[in-house]
Amino acid sequence: MTKGLASAGSALVTSPEWVDEILLRGADDDSCLYSGGPVDRAALRRLVAQRQARLAEAGLRAGGTLALRLPPSVAYVANLLAGWRIGAQVSLLDHRLTAFEVDAALGRLAPQVLVEPGRVTSSPLSPFADVEETVTARPGRPAATPHAVIQLSSGSTGPSKVIGRTAADLVAEIERYTRIDGVPLPGERIVVLASMVHVLGLVGALLYGLHAGVQVRPPERLTGDSVLDAVAAEPTPATVLGVPFHIGLLASVVDPPSLPQLKRMTTGGEAVPAATAAAFTAKYGVPLGNMWGMTEVGVIATDLFGEHRPALTPAPDLSVVERDGELWVSRPESPYVGLSDPDRWADGWLHTRDAGEVDPRTGLVTVKGRLDSQVSVGGLKVDLTEVEATLAELPGVVAAVVLHDDVITAYAQLDAPATAASVQAALTERLAPYKRPRRLQVLDPMPRTTTGKLVRDRSVLRQAAQEVAR
Structure with a gap:
């Protein structure tokens, strides 16, 4: 010492x-x-x-x-x-x-x-x-x-x-x-x-x-x-x-x-x-x-x-x-x-x-481990609520959920003319590379609970994304 x-x-x-x-x-x-x-x-x-x-x-x-x-x-x-x-x-x-x-x-x-x-x-x-x-x-x-x-x-x-x-x-x-x-x-x-x-x-x-x-x-x-x-x-x-x-x-x-x-x-x-x-x-x-x-x-x-x-x-x-x-x-x-x-x-x-x-x-x-939404990516802390808020504020994004599912994963409902490519390009301008979602899944509509809240269960969102891909 x-x-x-x-x-x-x-x-x-x-x-x-x-x-x-x-x-x-x-x-x-x-x-x-x-x-x-x-x-x-x-x-x-x-x-x-x-x-x-x-x-x-x-x-x-x-x-x-x-x-x-x-x-x-x-x-x-x-x-x-x-x-x-x-x-x-x-x-x-x-x-x-x-x-x-x-x-x-x-x-x-x-x-x-x-x-x-x-x-x-x-x-x-x-x-x-x-x-x-x-x-x-x-x-x-x-x-x-x-x-x-x-x-x-x-x-x-x-x-x-x-x-x-x-x-x-x-x-x-x-x-x-x-x-x-x-x-x-x-x-x-x-x-x-x-x-x-x-x-x-x-x-x-x-x-x-x-x-x-x-x-x-x-x-x-x-x-x-x-x-x-x-x-x-x-x-x-x-x-x-x-x-x-x-x-x-x-x-x-x-x-x-x-x-x-x-x-x-x-x-x-x-x-x-x-x-x-x-x-x-x-x-x-x-x-x-x-x-x-x-x-x-x-x-x-x-x-x-x-x-x-x-x-x-x-x-x-x-x-x-x-x-x-x-x-x-x-x-x-x-x-x-x-x-x-x-x-x-x-x-x-x-x-x-x-x-x-x-x-x-x-x-x-x-x-x-974390109790809240903050995760570590390559040793750098990322608050998923920040990523979600940035995504949700983009033009054409109707609703969004961001989770950490091995990597940062985003689910979004879009209105035309927004596309997955345009959303990813906009995120590139607004978020540092380590904060950006590695996966972006477009869902229409986004799953919601009976009370109208967005579903955040990973398995439900994965299943919804798989159904879109079929």
Whole structure:
């Protein structure tokens, strides 16, 4: 385990100085990032100062609002830290969102300054981009809440939630990481495959790594061989951090070399089948750890040594309980901005919408899956109600139901001149690729209950689609 943050103090984490004290402090020659070459702390501090001046020129002030729509990159890191050093609230938008989704998000968030990609010169397969950004002042609004970071739960349209976390909350999560046995130690490396725009890569790799003195190093390309090359590039121990989708990258390497530097691979997101974990350990001789977390709170529980699969140990200072089959997590304040929903947060408890159980003897937590409509596709969360709302709003769509049936599957009733092809083309403009239905079935009419409600039973909808195909 690593050093704690007890000396930080509550006053520090409510002011911009927390960035210097928690994230940027360290020896000038400490290599904290790697992007085509090592980036030491002195260089990172210079980059942050340069971005801070540029954002200030665009009008960003303490209490202002900044939106970042950048791929993971040194530019992303520098602008994020610069925004926080100014004292601004920073909203993170996934660079893979469509223009339609970005416009909707900007309409909701109303940032005063927007940072977007200008020229990207790196390969699309690179998880860490080489990007020149553009900075644009906008007629937005100053921050209405004390949150340091704002994220959208599953995109930027439909019923997605606006989630806010304060600097104190982020520092508390970094503190939890320092007390979890099995996390990378000072002087070690994180080979990060998870996007730093989302909570696992943002806090579990970037912020924790900067604080703990752990180098954050993405591979040159998102391939199995490139990941192993990144591990082998230096003699220091390395942990590979990603989502279950990334396990397949390493599994695809036919004859991997001996890698004494490889300490473990850790994944967050959906549970990994025991057979997959066993095959990984047999191939590489290291544990395949697992983490459970949420955008609303960060890391909740872990099993970094693969000792309790599928069960997990709650992270320090978090309580996890089971209520009527649902897992609740202690959180003093609601993370939702502009939403008061006692079914999601009430009386200091975050309702995760995950089914699960807590062992009364050991306290170990077992997550059994989602209770609501949110699913994981390639490690990225998709809210099916958002997809359904987007589909239902298209011209010519009379009714729609979207389910996850091995893949995202849409059923729709259409009026002329709408066709399946025109609907799919419209969805391409409005939804990121990982959110789009893999199957679109046109039904006329859509099955309904006796009370007129749309039927959502998978077997009924499958049967209706089979009858159309005959």
